[in-house]
Amino acid sequence: MSRKVLIIGEVRDNSLRNVTFEAISAAKSVSDGGELVGVICGENNLEPLGNEMIQYGADRAIIIQNDKLKAYSSEGYSQAIYQVIDEESPEAIIMGHTAIGKDLTPKLASRLETGLISDAIEIDVVGENVVFTRPIYSGKAFEKKIITDGIIFATIRPNNIPPLERDESRQGTVSNLDVEISDLQTVIKDIIRKTTEGIDLSEAKVVIAGGRGVKNKEGFKPLYELAEVLGGAVGASRGACDADYCDYSLQIGQTGKVVTPDLYIACGISGAIQHLAGMSNSKIIVAINKDPEANIFNVADYGIVGDLFEVVPKLIEEIKQVKVNA
Amino acid sequence: MNIFVLMKSTFDTEEKIIINDGRIDDDGAEFIINPYDEYAIEEAINQRDTHGGEVTVVTVGTGESEKQLRTALAMGADKAVLVNTEDDMEQGDQYSTVKILEAFFKDKEVDLILAGNVAIDEASGQIGPRLAERLNIPYVTTITDINIDGTKVSIERDVEGDTEIVETTIPLLVTCQQGLNEPRYPSLPGIMKAKKKPLDELELDDLDLDEDDVEPKTKTIEIFLPPERQSGKVLSGEFDEQVKELVSLLKNEAKVL
Numbered sequence: 001m002s003r004k005v006l007i008i009g010e011v012r013d014n015s016l017r018n019v020t021f022e023a024i025s026a027a028k029s030v031s032d033g034g035e036l037v038g039v040i041c042g043e044n045n046l047e048p049l050g051n052e053m054i055q056y057g058a059d060r061a062i063i064i065q066n067d068k069l070k071a072y073s074s075e076g077y078s079q080a081i082y083q084v085i086d087e088e089s090p091e092a093i094i095m096g097h098t099a100i101g102k103d104l105t106p107k108l109a110s111r112l113e114t115g116l117i118s119d120a121i122e123i124d125v126v127g128e129n130v131v132f133t134r135p136i137y138s139g140k141a142f143e144k145k146i147i148t149d150g151i152i153f154a155t156i157r158p159n160n161i162p163p164l165e166r167d168e169s170r171q172g173t174v175s176n177l178d179v180e181i182s183d184l185q186t187v188i189k190d191i192i193r194k195t196t197e198g199i200d201l202s203e204a205k206v207v208i209a210g211g212r213g214v215k216n217k218e219g220f221k222p223l224y225e226l227a228e229v230l231g232g233a234v235g236a237s238r239g240a241c242d243a244d245y246c247d248y249s250l251q252i253g254q255t256g257k258v259v260t261p262d263l264y265i266a267c268g269i270s271g272a273i274q275h276l277a278g279m280s281n282s283k284i285i286v287a288i289n290k291d292p293e294a295n296i297f298n299v300a301d302y303g304i305v306g307d308l309f310e311v312v313p314k315l316i317e318e319i320k321q322v323k324v325n326a
Numbered sequence: 327m328n329i330f331v332l333m334k335s336t337f338d339t340e341e342k343i344i345i346n347d348g349r350i351d352d353d354g355a356e357f358i359i360n361p362y363d364e365y366a367i368e369e370a371i372n373q374r375d376t377h378g379g380e381v382t383v384v385t386v387g388t389g390e391s392e393k394q395l396r397t398a399l400a401m402g403a404d405k406a407v408l409v410n411t412e413d414d415m416e417q418g419d420q421y422s423t424v425k426i427l428e429a430f431f432k433d434k435e436v437d438l439i440l441a442g443n444v445a446i447d448e449a450s451g452q453i454g455p456r457l458a459e460r461l462n463i464p465y466v467t468t469i470t471d472i473n474i475d476g477t478k479v480s481i482e483r484d485v486e487g488d489t490e491i492v493e494t495t496i497p498l499l500v501t502c503q504q505g506l507n508e509p510r511y512p513s514l515p516g517i518m519k520a521k522k523k524p525l526d527e528l529e530l531d532d533l534d535l536d537e538d539d540v541e542p543k544t545k546t547i548e549i550f551l552p553p554e555r556q557s558g559k560v561l562s563g564e565f566d567e568q569v570k571e572l573v574s575l576l577k578n579e580a581k582v583l
Contacts, residue, residue, distance in 0.1 A: 074455065074464075074465065075464065099468070099486045102451050102467065103467050104455075105452075106450075106452035106453075106455035107455045107456070107458070107459045107465075109420075109452070110424060110456035110457075110459035110460055111459055113421070114543055115421055115542070115543030115544035116450070116452055116544075118449075118450045118451060118452060119449065119450075131547065135449070136447060136449060137337065137343050137350075137449075138449065139552065140343040140551075140552075141345065141350065141549055141552070142549070142552060143550075144546070144548040144549075144550075145544055145545065146544065146545055147543060147544050148542070148543060148544060148545045149541075149543045150543055185495060186464045186466060186492055186493070186494040187492065187493050187494070188490055188492055189480075189491045189492065189493055191485075191488055191489070191491070192490075192491070200486050200487070201487065206582075230583075241504075247487070247505075248484075248504045248505040249484055249486075249505075251504065254339045254446050255339070255504060263580075273339070273340060273342070274339045274340075280552070280555055281552060283582065285558075286572065286576070292560070297560060298555075298557045299555040299557065300557065300558055300560075301559070301580065302558055302560075302561065302572055302580075303558065303559065303560040303561065304560075304565075304568050304569070304572060306565055311565060311569060314566060314569040315569050315572070318570060318573045319573055319583070322573055322577060322583065
């Protein structure tokens with residue numbers, strides 16, 4: 001049964017977020033051969049990004065340019081996207097499970113009176129059903145879920161569904177849609193950028209995480225260096241956040257972020273069950289800890305028993321070496 | 327101010343997940359207030375103490391949630407309401423829960439509704455925004471600071487690590503993120519007082535709803551545990567050797583470098 005699928009793309013700093021391409025790929029599975037329509041909102045200059053969505057697999061793209069859509073707001077974006085849904089009548093909608101996805105999609109689903117499956121990591125079409133797999137209890141278990149009534153609506157977790165190969169020769173229409181957006185009740189006054197690295201923790205392919213073993217704020221320095229060498233992001237255990245070694249936005253675990261990078265390096269983290277919930281579905285886990293009895297070694301693929309302040313600098317040097325030789 | 331908190335009881339984070347007959351086995355499991363909802367309760371109490379008014383904590387759940395509602399009362403909330411769906415609802419979803427909450431709020435004067443930004447069990451994060459849409463009030467998710475001045479509200483929110491400063495107005499729904507406050511532990515006098523505070527129990531019927539109205543739009547067809555992770559290789563030898571071996575393993579065996 002082919003389905004027309006709407007993909008809500010996400011623009012950040014004038015480029016599409018990677019999860020948008022993953023959403024197109026997810027939408028292709030859901031569509032079963034149906035049409036893939038991308039939509040993006042912003043202030044201006046969206047046309048090249050619309051084309052990029054097509055190169056990544058969308059059949060056509062709709063761009064909505066309006067000065068009220070310069071920054072994301074649930075009110076502004078929902079008015080714009082709702083109009084697209086109204087005109088296009090898609091049978092499915094897919095978006096990334098990002099800060100914006102989490103904020104926007106429940107509002108849309110509520111207005112449409114539909115179900116919404118959030119944070120899917122896998123999609124299978126089984127007969128008439130589209131089956132979404134998603135983590136529950138922060139990854140301690142998984143559930144397979146279907147929509148039983150109305151539009152198939154889901155958000156997908158970044159980094160789990162591989163995007164389609166980019167095809168620069170792919171052609172499709174990029175059309176402008178004018179929308180009237182009423183005055184916004186909620187206004188963004190300012191954004192304070194704390195994430196200097198530019199790599200979002202939940203999207204990073206490599207995560208270097210610190211625990212109580214980093215001892216203080218300064219102690220995170222070698223972790224940041226290692227992250228830079230590997231092109232990764234830095235995270236932390238609750239212990240490190242509670243001790244004020246770092247910001248809560250870095251916290252990984254049952255409260256905090258759930259990450260599934262290709263490589264997770266746990267430095268000075270003991271591995272409490274709540275922390276494991278947030279990272280144990282990473283592909284490869286490396287543990288560096290002084291305590292050979294630390295629980296983290298039970299889930300690690302590779303472990304080094306030792307002081308992170310001794311091991312991490314050596315690791316940075318060795319990786320640099322290997323990269324130079326490659 | 328009329329302040330409401332949406333609360334959910336969840337498994338204690340220490341609990342291991344056991345599956346029995348295709349369901350999560352909650353036999354003997356310890357339940358707690360969803361940790362993000364604790365921030366909501368704490369903030370509600372603080373806002374009431376500053377601006378006056380009343381805090382009502384609302385749960386859609388089963389009789390089991392009474393204990394967590396009493397804890398919320400012991401922390402300092404004034405009233406609790408349990409919408410008990412035990413007899414009426416086999417399997418619900420976010421759509422069902424919000425249908426119930428919408429009916430509950432229909433005749434309520436609301437200034438501020440607080441919820442956790444996500445529940446640590448099902449982790450949909452949908453209830454807050456969905457409800458705000460039904461009630462036609464603005465919402466701000468993952469807040470880390472809130473200041474209310476008359477009907478004007480200024481908020482700081484966490485957006486994937488960055489901080490957004492937002493201005494909006496009351497009536498309002500917010501969902502709470504870590505860093506907003508330090509939830510208090512109930513004091514002994516608090517616990518004593520909580521026993522006398524009102525805890526109302528409602529059923530769907532009391533909200534003029536029947537089973538068909540809250541029919542879910544989604545269905546869980548399978549629950550399973552992730553494959554158990556095997557502990558791997560703990561390296562040995564001099565640190566220099568270990569680090570060399572590790573990098574080589576990451577490159578050649580795991581192929582992640």
